[in-house]
Amino acid sequence: MQSVFDRRGEQFAYLVGGxxxxxxxxxxxxxxxxxxxxxxxxPVWRVVGDGIYALDGSETIGYLGSSAPQELAx
Numbered sequence: 880m881q882s883v884f885d886r887r888g889e890q891f892a893y894l895v896g897g898x899x900x901x902x903x904x905x906x907x908x909x910x911x912x913x914x915x916x917x918x919x920x921x922p923v924w925r926v927v928g929d930g931i932y933a934l935d936g937s938e939t940i941g942y943l944g945s946s947a948p949q950e951l952a953x
Contacts, residue, residue, distance in 0.1 A: 880893055880896070880946070881894040881895075881943050881944060881945070881946045882943070883891060883931070883941060883942075883943060883944070884941045884942055884943075884944060885940070885941040886939055886940070886941055886942050889906070890944075891905065891941070894910055895918065897909050897910045897911070897944035899915060899926045906918065908923060910926065913925065913926050913927070914926060915931065922934055924940050925936070926943070929942045929944075930942050930943075931943065
């Protein structure tokens with residue numbers, strides 16, 4: 880599991896095996912070849928390292944936290 884944080888450091892989602900979930904445990908997208916895509920495969924955000932950015936790079940959305948073992952996932 881890998882937490883996804885906004886610019887203020889508040890968690891708003893998490894990744895498990897490349898799938899992106901809301902904090903309400905609803906699938907909302909996935910990490911795919913340097914992008915967060917929605918469930919239909921449309922790019923939503925660009926991922927560079929641990930940073931998450933708008934597609935055009937003009938805005939920082941947030942960042943990926945460090946990975947945690949799956950058994951610690953809620």
